[in-house]
Amino acid sequence: MEAVTFLFGRRRNLPARTLRTAIFAALSIFICLEQCAAQDDAQAVEHQVKAAFLYKFAGYVKWPDSADARPDAPFTIGVIGADAIAAELVEAVAGRKLEDRNIAVKRLKAGEPLAGIQILFVGRSEAARLNQLLQAAQPRSILVVTESEGALAQGSVINFVMADRRVRFEISLDSAEKSRLKLSSRLLAVAQQVRTGTP
Amino acid sequence: MFKAIARSVRYKLALVVLAATFVALLVAGTALVLYDLRNYQRQLENDLVTQAEILGRASAPALAFEDPKSANENLALLGVRPNIYAAGIYNAKGKLFASYEGRDAPRAAFPSLPEADGSRVAGNELLLFKRIVENGEIVGTAYLRAGYEPFERLKDYLGILGGVMALSLLAAALMSVWLQAAVTKPILEVTDVARQVMERRDFSLRARKTTQDEIGYLVDAFNDMLAEVGRRAEALEASNRSLEHEVAERQRADEDRRKLNAELEQRVSERTSQLEAANKELEGFSYSVSHDLRAPLRGIIGFADALMEDHGPALDEEAKRKIAIVQDEGRRMGVLIDDLLAFSRLGRKALQIVDLDMSKLARTTLDGLHAQHNGQGVDLQLGTLPQTKGDRVLLGQVWANLLSNALKFSSKNGKPQIVVSAVTDEKEHIYFVRDNGAGFDPRYQSKLFGVFQRLHDSSEFPGTGVGLALVQRIVNRHGGRVWAEGKPNQGATFYFTLPKERIDGTV
Numbered sequence: 001m002e003a004v005t006f007l008f009g010r011r012r013n014l015p016a017r018t019l020r021t022a023i024f025a026a027l028s029i030f031i032c033l034e035q036c037a038a039q040d041d042a043q044a045v046e047h048q049v050k051a052a053f054l055y056k057f058a059g060y061v062k063w064p065d066s067a068d069a070r071p072d073a074p075f076t077i078g079v080i081g082a083d084a085i086a087a088e089l090v091e092a093v094a095g096r097k098l099e100d101r102n103i104a105v106k107r108l109k110a111g112e113p114l115a116g117i118q119i120l121f122v123g124r125s126e127a128a129r130l131n132q133l134l135q136a137a138q139p140r141s142i143l144v145v146t147e148s149e150g151a152l153a154q155g156s157v158i159n160f161v162m163a164d165r166r167v168r169f170e171i172s173l174d175s176a177e178k179s180r181l182k183l184s185s186r187l188l189a190v191a192q193q194v195r196t197g198t199p
Numbered sequence: 200m201f202k203a204i205a206r207s208v209r210y211k212l213a214l215v216v217l218a219a220t221f222v223a224l225l226v227a228g229t230a231l232v233l234y235d236l237r238n239y240q241r242q243l244e245n246d247l248v249t250q251a252e253i254l255g256r257a258s259a260p261a262l263a264f265e266d267p268k269s270a271n272e273n274l275a276l277l278g279v280r281p282n283i284y285a286a287g288i289y290n291a292k293g294k295l296f297a298s299y300e301g302r303d304a305p306r307a308a309f310p311s312l313p314e315a316d317g318s319r320v321a322g323n324e325l326l327l328f329k330r331i332v333e334n335g336e337i338v339g340t341a342y343l344r345a346g347y348e349p350f351e352r353l354k355d356y357l358g359i360l361g362g363v364m365a366l367s368l369l370a371a372a373l374m375s376v377w378l379q380a381a382v383t384k385p386i387l388e389v390t391d392v393a394r395q396v397m398e399r400r401d402f403s404l405r406a407r408k409t410t411q412d413e414i415g416y417l418v419d420a421f422n423d424m425l426a427e428v429g430r431r432a433e434a435l436e437a438s439n440r441s442l443e444h445e446v447a448e449r450q451r452a453d454e455d456r457r458k459l460n461a462e463l464e465q466r467v468s469e470r471t472s473q474l475e476a477a478n479k480e481l482e483g484f485s486y487s488v489s490h491d492l493r494a495p496l497r498g499i500i501g502f503a504d505a506l507m508e509d510h511g512p513a514l515d516e517e518a519k520r521k522i523a524i525v526q527d528e529g530r531r532m533g534v535l536i537d538d539l540l541a542f543s544r545l546g547r548k549a550l551q552i553v554d555l556d557m558s559k560l561a562r563t564t565l566d567g568l569h570a571q572h573n574g575q576g577v578d579l580q581l582g583t584l585p586q587t588k589g590d591r592v593l594l595g596q597v598w599a600n601l602l603s604n605a606l607k608f609s610s611k612n613g614k615p616q617i618v619v620s621a622v623t624d625e626k627e628h629i630y631f632v633r634d635n636g637a638g639f640d641p642r643y644q645s646k647l648f649g650v651f652q653r654l655h656d657s658s659e660f661p662g663t664g665v666g667l668a669l670v671q672r673i674v675n676r677h678g679g680r681v682w683a684e685g686k687p688n689q690g691a692t693f694y695f696t697l698p699k700e701r702i703d704g705t706v
Contacts, residue, residue, distance in 0.1 A: 049265070056263045059334040098334065166265070186259070190266040 042165070049167040050160055051088035054121055054145060057158065058098050060187035063118060064141050064180045074104040076116050080133070082123025082147075083107065089121075119143045122156070130154050141180050145169075152195055157181065161192060168192035209383045216375035217368055224367055228360040235356065239349055240325070244318050247327040250283065251341040255331035258288050262296060262331065262339045270297030278302070284324065287342040288331070289313040296339060304346075313340035323348050385414045389421055402429030482543050489539040496536065500529040538665035542650065545672050550590040557584035557630065560591070561619055564598040568606060577606065582620030585628045587697045593673045600666040601632045601693050607662070608655075608691065609636030627679065627696040635690040639683075647683055670695065 054077055075098045079086035086107050093103040106117060110129060114120065120142045122130055127148040134155040137144050146156040152172040157179060160169050170193040176183050188194050254273060261270035270288050277283050277299055284304030290296040293312045300306065307324070318327040325347035331339040385408075392406040402425050408418045503525045511519065561584060602617070609615035618633040637655065639647065646652045648671040651664040671681045674695045685691030 053264060059263070060260065096336075168266075169264070184260075186257070187264075189257075190260045190264045190269045 046162075046167055047084045047088045048092075050121075050147065051085050051092045053160070053167065053169065054085075054089055054119060055093050055096065055098070055103060057143065057145065057187070058103075058119060060184035061143055062182040062184075063143075073116060074102040075118055076104045076106050077119040077121065078106045078108045078114065078117040078142075079121045080108040080110070080112075080123060081126030082121060085121065085123065114140055114142060117142055119145060121145045122147075122151075124148055127151065130156065138179050143179065143181055144175075157183075163192055170195065172196075208386055209379055212379045212383060213372065213375045216371050216379075220367055220371040221364065224360075224364045228364065232353065232356045232360065236349055236353060239352060240320075240347065243325055243345060243347060244327070247283075247318065247325065247343045247345055248329060250277075250280070251327055251329035251343050254286065254288070254343075255329055255339070255341045258297065258341070259331055259333040259338055262288065262290055263333060267297045271299070273297075274299035283343055283345045285309070285342075285344040289340040289342065291338055293340075307344065310342065313342060320347055381410075382414070385409050385418065389414075389418055393421070396425065402426070402432060485539060486543045489536045489543065492536050493533070496529055496532055500526060500533065503529060535665070538669070542665055542669055542672065545593075545669065545676070550593065550676060552588050553591055555587055555589050555591060555594060557587055557594075557621070557628075560595055561598050561602070564595055565602055565619075568599065568603055576615065577609070578614065578616040580616075580618045580620075582618070584619070584621045584630060585623050587628055587699075589677050589697060590673075594677070597670050597673050597695065600670050601695075604662075604666060604693070605632050605634035605636065607636075608638075609634040612636055623699075625699075627698045629694055629696045631692050631694045633690060633692040638685040638687045638689045638691045640687055641685065644683060644685075648681060667693075 058075060058077075077089060077093070079089060086105060090105045093105060096103055108114075108120075110126065114133075114136050117140070120133065120137055122133055122144065124147055126133070127146065130146065130148070130151060131154060134144060138155070143158070144156050145158045145160070147160040149161070151159045152170060152175065155175050155178070156172065157175045158169050158171050160167055162168070169191055171183060171188060171191045172195045173183070174196060257273045258270045261267065261273070274286050274288065274297055277286050278301070281301060281303070284301050285307065286299045287295055287309050288297040289312075295309055298309060314326075314328045316328055316330055318325055323346060325345050327343045327345070329341045329343075330337050331341055388409070389406045392404050396402060396404050405422050405425065406418045408415050503522055507519070507522055507526070514522070558581065562581060565579065565581070602619070605617045606615070609617060612635055614635075616635045619631075621628055621630040623629070648667045650668040652668075653662065653664040670693075674681045674697070678698045679696040681693070681695040683691055683693045
C-alpha cells in the first residue's frame with residue numbers, strides 16, 4: 001500500500017518522468033496482481049500483532065514511582081505516526097485493564113506534549129523525528145517503542161523487527177536504564193536481541 | 200534346629216534380637232509404604248501443579264509475544280524429569296503452541312484442545328491441565344503428562360524394604376552374636392559347672408564370677424547353694440551311715456527275736472500237744488473209770504435192794520438202817536458218776552448252735568425245777584433276757600444248774616427271792632442269777648467253779664460239787680466267762696457272759 005502511495009505521489013510531483021514511471025507502475029501493478037492481496041492481509045496482521053505487543057509490554061515494565069504521580073489516571077499509550085496501529089490498539093485495549101487502571105490510547109501529532117503518557121510508539125513515518133521525541137521522552141520515563149531499523153542505536157528502548165515474517169522485537173537495556181525503566185527478565189527472554197553497552 | 204533353639208539361651212537371645220528387629224522393621228516399613236502410597240498421587244499432583252505453574256509463568260511472555268521457540272526451550276528443560284512424559288503449552292485460542300516429549304517416554308497424542316484446570320488418571324499416566332494467567336488474563340494452558348505407577352512404586356518400595364530388612368537382620372545377627380557373648384558366656388560357664396556337678400557329684404566345684412550384674416549375682420547364689428548342698432549332702436551321708444548301722448542292728452535283733460519266737464512257738468505247740476494228749480488221756484481215763492465204776496455200783500445197790508426185799512423182815516431195825524445208808528450212799532455215788540460222765544462227755548461233744556430265746560429257756564427250765572422241788576413261796580423276778588445263739592441243751596443245763604443252786608441255797612431263808620436278768624454292753628450279754636440265800640465266803644470264790652469243790656456241807660445243802668464246774672465249762676465253750684459275788688448269809692449272784700458275735704462253737 002505504502003509503496004503504491006509513494007508511487008502515485010511521485011508521479012504527481014514529477015510529471016517529466018511519466019513514461020518511465022508508467023512502465024514502472026505497470027510493472028508494479030502486474031506484480032501487485034499476484035501479491036497485493038496477500039500483502040494486504042500480512043500488513044493487517046502485522047499491525048494487530050504490534051498493537052497487541054504494545055499494551056502487553058506494559059506488564060513487563062516497571063516505571064519509576066515519580067513518573068506516575070496520578071494512579072487514578074488511565075494508563076496511556078501514545079501513538080505517533082502510525083494511525084493503523086493506533087486503530088488496532090484502540091480495539092485491542094477495549095475493556096482491558098492494567099492493574100485496575102484503564103488503558104487509554106492517545107494519537108499524537110508532531111509537537112504535541114508527552115505529558116501523562118507511559119508508552120510512546122513512534123511509527124515509521126515519524127522515525128526522522130525520533131531523536132527529538134527521545135529527548136522529550138527520556139526524562140519522563142516513557143517507554144519508547146519504535147519500528148525502524150537502527151532505532152535502538154538512537155535511544156529507543158524496544159524496537160520491532162520482522163524476522164521470518166513474524167513480528168519480533170529487540171531491546172536496549174542502556175536506553176531503558178537511561179529512562180529509569182526496569183524491564184522484566186521474562187521479557188528479555190522472549191526478545192530477539194538484547195543490547196547492552198553504549199551504542 | 201528348633202530343638203537347638205529350645206535348648207540354648209544363646210539361640211533364644213539371637214532369636215529375640217532378630218525377631219524384634221524384624222518386627223520393628225516390618226511395622227515401620229509397612230507404615231512407611233502405606234503412607235507413601237497414600238501420598239503418592241497427591242504428591243505427584245502437587246509436583247505437577249508446581250511444575251505447570253513454573254512452566255506457565257516462564258512461558259507466559261512467550262505466549263504473549265508469540266515466541267514458541269522460547270516456550271519450547273522452557274519445555275525442553277523437562278528433560279531432567281524423566282517421569283514427565285510429555286508437556287505442552289496451548290495458547291489462549293486452544294491451539295498447541297509449544298510441546299515437549301521425553302526421549303524414552305511412552306508416546307501419546309497431545310489432546311487437540313486443553314481441558315479444564317485439574318488432573319486425571321488415565322491408565323498408568325496422570326494428566327494435568329493448568330491455566331496460565333498473566334496480568335489477570337488467561338493467556339494459555341500448560342499440559343503435563345506424567346507416569347503414574349503406584350504398583351511399580353510399591354514393587355520398588357517392597358524391594359527396598361526387603362533389602363533393608365535383609366541387611367538389618369544380617370547386621371542385627373552379627374551384633375547379637377557379638378553382644379550375646381557378653382551376656383551368655385557367664386551363663387554358659389555356670390551351666391557348664393552345673394553339668395559337671397551333676398555328672399561328677401562334686402559339690403566342691405565353683406562357678407567363676409565375671410560380671411557384676413544379675414548374672415554375677417546368680418553365680419554367687421549358685422556357689423552359695425553349691426556349698427549349702429555340699430554341706431547337706433555330707434550331713435545326709437553321715438546320717439545315712441548311722442541309719443544303715445542302726446537298721447542292720449535292728450534287723451539282727453529282729454532276726455533273733457523271730458528265731459526266739461519260732462522256738463517258743465515250737466515249744467508251746469509241743470507242750471500244747473503234750474497237754475492235749477495228757478488231757479485226752481485223762482478224760483478217757485475218767486470216763487472209763489466212771490463207766491467202769493457204775494457196774495459194781497449197780498451191783499452194790501442192786502444187792503442192797505435185794506437184801507431189803509428178801510430179808511427185810513428178818514433184819515432188825517439197826518440192820519435195816521445201815522442197809523438204807525448203803526442204798527443212799529450208793530445212789531449218791533451213782534449221781535456223782537453220772538455227773539462226772541456228763542462233765543467228761545462235754546469235752547467231746549460238738550456244740551449245736553441255734554438261735555435261742557433266753558427268756559423262754561430260763562422260764563422253761565424254772566418251770567421244770569418247780570415241778571421237781573416244792574418251790575412255792577419263792578419270789579421270782581424274771582427280767583427280759585436278750586436273745587443269743589448257742590447250744591440249747593447245754594445252755595439249758597447252765598440255767599438248770601444256776602437256778603437249782605439259787606432255789607437250793609435260798610430255801611432256808613424265810614422269804615426266798617430270786618432275780619434273773621441281764622445287761623448288755625457293746626461286746627457281750629451278761630446274764631445273772633441272784634438269790635438271798637446262804638451266800639459264800641468271798642475268800643473261797645476261786646474254788647467255787649472247781650470240780651467236787653463244795654463250800655457247804657452236803658448234809659446242809661445236798662449236791663455233788665460238779666454243777667458249777669459244768670456251768671463254767673459250758674460257758675467257756677461258748678466263748679464266755681463266769682464269776683460270782685457273794686457274802687455269807689447275804690445271798691449270792693452268779694454271772695455268765697455270752698459274746699454278741701460268736702465265730703464258732705469251739706472254746
